[in-house]
Amino acid sequence: MAGVTRERWSGRAFFLFAAMGSAIGLGNVWRFPYLTYEYGGGAFLIAWIIGLLVLGIPWMMMEFGMGRFFQKGAPGVFEGIGKKWEWLGWWPVFVAFLIVAYYSVVIAWSLNYAVDSATLAWGTGSAGAANAGNYFFGDVLNLSSGPTALGGLQWPVVGALAFVWVALFFIMYKGAGVIGKVAVWTVAIPWALLVVLLIRGLTLPGAVDGLNYYLAPDWGALANADLWFGAFSQIAFTLSLGMAGMFAYGSFVAKKADINNNAFITSFSNCATSFFAGFAVFSVVGFIMQALGVAVGDVSASGLGLAFVTYPTAISMMPALAAVTGVIFFICFFFLGIDSAFFLTYGGVIAPLRDKFGWGRAKVTAFICALGLVIGLLFTTQGGLYWLDIVDRATAFYGLLITGALACIAVGWFYGAEKLREHINSTSDFKIGAWFDWLIKVVVPAGLLFVVIYGGFKNDVPNAYGGYQIGALNGSHIIFIILAVTLGFSFWLQAAKTKTLKGGGEQ
Ligand code: PHE
Secondary structure, three states: OOOOOOOOOOOHHHHHHHHHHHHOOHHHHHOHHHHHHHOOOHHHHHHHHHHHHHHHHHHHHHHHHHHHHHOOOHHHHHHHHOHHHHHHHHHHHHHHHHHHHHHHHHHHHHHHHHHHHHHOOOOOHHHHHHHHHHHHHHHHOOOOOOOOOOOOEOHHHHHHHHHHHHHHHHHHOOOHHHHHHHHHHHHHHHHHHHHHHHHHHHOOOOHHHHHHHHHOOOHHHHHOHHHHHHHHHHHHHHOOOOOOHHHHHHHOOOOOOOOHHHHHHHHHHHHHHHHHHHHHHHHHHHHHHHHHOOOHHHOOOOHHHHHHHHHHHHHHHOOOOHHHHHHHHHHHHHHHHHHHHHHHHHHHHHHHHHHHHOOOHHHHHHHHHHHHHHHHHHHHEOOHHHHHHHHHHHHHHHHHHHHHHHHHHHHHHHHHHHHHHHHHHOOOOOOOOOHHHHHHHHHHHHHHHHHHHHHHHHOOOOOOOOOOHHHHHHHHHHHHHHHHHHHHHHHHHHHHHHHHHHOOOOO
């Protein structure tokens, strides 16, 4: 598409909000607070901040900076480094698409629950509290016995999912200009709602006990590899790196604009949101412990369980403002998720496809939204939750971490970390030193590979249901293998084609 000017953000603030909105998502509420509690409270925060500084921020500078340098999304960037690297840019595109296919379903559930909360559909008082789990797995999901028993579609979820994709289409089809403006709202609204939820949480009886669990430091845990695994994997996930999208978001940044400071601001505001959300979540955990007379270990404080079972349980038990709190919580969830979803879809998939094939924006956007909806139907069946787990495991693990490590190696050693640093320093508010080169070349890949290898041996599946852990593990390996083979094959095909075309040509 030579000659056509690159689309641009409408201003620095819009880029910042779009990037913050991508990073701030469901994970800030349902993953971070629980990990902090689980892995040693205050001690975990230290490892997490180290992870942020030595892995997260340099990696984000790399993605923004490379995107801006080549003025392309991930595949274009890696093609720019060398034709033989292009596949490394497509891998995260696949991953981003798979993630948004199920992430949009979770957003759809939030919409279902925003409506259900208005009437406390699962029940009030202790009867409602006892029924919350049943309501989610039984009434809403109608969960089958395993992934091979797909059963029928759950129509209310399908309806909400269609709404989500239509909304995504309208946000994205005009490109970065509109996306940036929408992002201001999709960041500001959930922040405001989190403040309301925190105030509600803190005014509940038992809240302080919950907060003590959240942050009580266990310094000994710093010597435990588990804590570092938790901290590093959360940093990788929470900043939305390794999903192709940040390259594209960086490519919409004007050639003369800052990179370094924007990467710092994006990362820190994301992490501040996580820390803050922890107070909102654990005040409610404390309340449930007191209201139901259970121990903290009995309260499911992470993942889907937190949002769709624990929180509804708490709502049922609330002495006042129950329905309003529920509606606010799920609307907050919707807004937390939606900007991560358009980031994945636009930056992760649509921009790379347009870079490569020069297709019209509205057309590709419509096609990808329709495809996302169709693939998402799998997760709205009765066996959908199992598939959600399998795909989540495959993508978050093999996708993000491995592509992230390989991308840093390719950029650090083959493109040249120093060249990247000079490029970003030349326009940034502040300059970074040569230490950056070694972070990109060695520390970030090593940190991410540590998570892959250590996590692989740990064999734990986050957010698994019942005895399904091993199934999810095997299923995710299979998806990963299919992905790798498809990708390998398409590049072999492309290489073969170019050879035939060239045959006897220049050489
Ligand atoms: N960073 C988002 C979160 O914390 C998750 C996400 C990952 C979103 C990857 C988009 C891409 O919820």
